[in-house]
Amino acid sequence: MPLKKIEYPLHQCGKLYECKNGECLDWKRVCNNKTDCTDGTDESGNCTATCENCPSICRQTPGGPLCVCALGFSKVEDTCVDDDECRLDHCSHNCINTPGSFVCTCHPGYQLRYDRRSCKSLNGKATILYIQNNSIWLFVSQHHFLEHSYGDKNITDFDFDKRLNKLYVAVPETGEIIELNKNLTEPTTTAIGNIGRPTEISVDWATGNIYFVDEKPSGSAIRVCNIARKTCARLHNIPFKVTSLTVDSMNSIMFYCVNSSQVQSASLAGKAVKNVTSVNNCTGLAADGHLKILYILDNPGKLWKSTFEGHKTLVYNNEVTMNFAHSPALFEDHIYFLNNTQVMRCFLFGHKTCQIFANITASSFAIRQEYTYSDECEKKECSGVCVLDNGPVCVCADGSLSDGECPFLNQAEIPLINGERPAVVSTVSKWYYFLIVLLGTVLTISLGFLINKMFRCFRTRPEIYMRVAFRNQSDPIAEVVSAVVEVPTAGSVNREYVNPLQFVRNAWSTTFHRGTPVVTEAQVMETQLCISDNESDIDNYEHKALLRIR
Missing domain, CATH: 2.120.10.30 (TolB, C-terminal domain)
Incomplete structure (x- = not known):
């Protein structure tokens, strides 16, 4: 009884030997003095011919010597070129091509399975x-x-x-x-x-x-x-x-x-x-x-x-x-x-x-x-939204880029948090507020210094004191040309007052026009002696000043 012919698909043997009827054999079973192909095409012929000038591997075949390349290489003209197995999706994640082979690796958080190709999560199953x-x-x-x-x-x-x-x-x-x-x-x-x-x-x-x-x-x-x-x-x-x-x-x-x-x-x-x-x-x-x-x-x-x-x-x-x-x-x-x-x-x-x-x-x-990546925006000063674009970048509400400060927002543009506007309704940087506070502090200190200086100036000049001197005598007093006005009263009693208009004029002139001294007719300007705020001291000083004027 004749053997039934077995049909095999053509061109499916890849790196194996292909019989004429389509069967595939390992090269070790070709020209080994034993028929393995059902059609006998793996023996006889030129199996004994020797190989010459093969760049890699020489195979003896019934058709004569055949130069082939090792696994992982392909023949290009008369040379063997390394195959890039990574182009064929052999690896689940990463593929590294090596001469004649390849190596698979996994992304961080995964490990290689026993098949050396697929990857498994270190955090367990998919959730x-x-x-x-x-x-x-x-x-x-x-x-x-x-x-x-x-x-x-x-x-x-x-x-x-x-x-x-x-x-x-x-x-x-x-x-x-x-x-x-x-x-x-x-x-x-x-x-x-x-x-x-x-x-x-x-x-x-x-x-x-x-x-x-x-x-x-x-x-x-x-x-x-x-x-x-x-x-x-x-x-x-x-x-x-x-x-x-x-x-x-x-x-x-x-x-x-x-x-x-x-x-x-x-x-x-x-x-x-x-x-x-x-x-x-x-x-x-x-x-x-x-x-x-x-x-x-x-x-x-x-x-x-x-x-x-x-x-x-x-x-x-x-x-x-x-x-x-x-x-x-x-x-x-x-x-x-x-x-x-x-x-x-x-x-x-x-x-x-x-x-x-x-x-x-x-x-x-x-x-x-x-x-497991860190947030580079965590320490970025930004009154808008900090995003990553070759490093942390501050983006304002309108999409413009900023160095950290963004302009004020209209009320209609402010995002609502749980239906309410945030306490801070603008996107002005806290440095802006810091500068405002600093400027206010400097102005306050300057104003205080000026007021203190004016007060000290009033304290160190005789015209600054609002002096009213009383003197009761039985004898008449000669007329004196000065800023002091005598007002006669009933009897022989005399009282003296400092002219308030002259006092104000002197105070104004000495404070704001120090370069040009202002005096009244027949008035003698003297250097103020050191006096205290004690009332008796002031009275003694006034009495002596009036005697000198006379």
């Missing part, structure tokens, strides 16, 4: 947060837990800051972003309002800043708020609808989709805006900051990966589970996303397959992950 019926739910180890309910508030998107343990949700109807602080025994909420109509939201976990899309009838704007500092800024106006937004904190860059097709990028200060690439219908973005790769969901059924410079390749095509996919997130070796009723995950390396991760009906979701 998923998702929105359902205006509430935030937690899904971990196949269990669902209610995190927080927002009642009748219609929340459209959210993000989680693992470093600060805070959750942020967007409420377009009330024009608010609500912060849920879970660091306390009893979680607290803080709402920041008067910020437009927030829809898409993404947190920069390096600074705690909240980037969001302010959707308007005439287009959109990218804005940023910091609830701890109670400040906001408008970064970039876009005359079209923005359908997706993601922030790469590691590289201080953000990506967003405009008009569902154009993918753009900008710095976290809203500058350096550029077109990255375009797709048919962008429904979600996820950035791998370590590899500087941007993943783009393109409805229906496509997933692209693009460099930050815009060189894109297709990862999945016509994948049914990716129809109506949105809200992508990266974790370990997979990309996670939502479709209508499920959370799906798909491999990003090796053999590309997708599977159901959880049966969840949700409008948005995120994966809670740990990050």
Whole structure:
């Protein structure tokens, strides 16, 4: 009975020997004086011919000597060239090409699995947060837990800051972003309002800043708020609808989709805006900051990966589970996303397959992950919003850059915290107030010094004293030409008074016109003797002065 012919697909042997009928054999079984191919094409012929001038490995075949390259190399003309295995997505995270081979490594926070290709999180399994019926739910180890309910508030998107343990949700109807602080025994909420109509939201976990899309009838704007500092800024106006937004904190860059097709990028200060690439219908973005790769969901059924410079390749095509996919997130070796009723995950390396991760009906979701980067804005003096753009940068409410001081805001522009305006209604730096206080202090000291000097001047001149001298005598007194006026009374009693007009004139002249002495007719100016404030001393001095005048 003749043997049944076995058909083998052609060109599937790769580095192995291929029989004429398509069978694949290890090279050790070729020309070994034993027939291994069912059609016998692995023996006889020119198996005994010798090899000459082979750069790497010589194989004896029935067709004669064959020069081949070692594993990990390819023949180019008469030489063997190293293969770049990293181009073939052999590694989950990082790939290092070596001569004839490759080495896989993992991002910080992950470790290499036993297959030496895939990576495992050091923080355990994926923890998923998702929105359902205006509430935030937690899904971990196949269990669902209610995190927080927002009642009748219609929340459209959210993000989680693992470093600060805070959750942020967007409420377009009330024009608010609500912060849920879970660091306390009893979680607290803080709402920041008067910020437009927030829809898409993404947190920069390096600074705690909240980037969001302010959707308007005439287009959109990218804005940023910091609830701890109670400040906001408008970064970039876009005359079209923005359908997706993601922030790469590691590289201080953000990506967003405009008009569902154009993918753009900008710095976290809203500058350096550029077109990255375009797709048919962008429904979600996820950035791998370590590899500087941007993943783009393109409805229906496509997933692209693009460099930050815009060189894109297709990862999945016509994948049914990716129809109506949105809200992508990266974790370990997979990309996670939502479709209508499920959370799906798909491999990003090796053999590309997708599977159901959880049966969840949700409008948005995120994966809670740990990050360990410091906040460079923590010590930055900024009365606006401090963002990272090649270092800490201060951005004012209108999007302009500042050295730390921003102009006053109109009442209508001030963000509301829990429905009320903050105590500080301007964005003037505290240094401005310091200068005002310093200037006021200098003026006060100067004024006090001037008043003290004037007082001392009055004290050291005879005209300053408001003197009234009384003298009762029986004998008449000769007429004296001086500033003293004698007023006769009944009897022979005389009383003397200092002329008040002359006193004021003398005081004014000696205080403000010291360069030109002012005297009255027949008045003799003498140097004031040292006297005390004692009343008797003043009377004695006056009496002696009157005798000298006579």
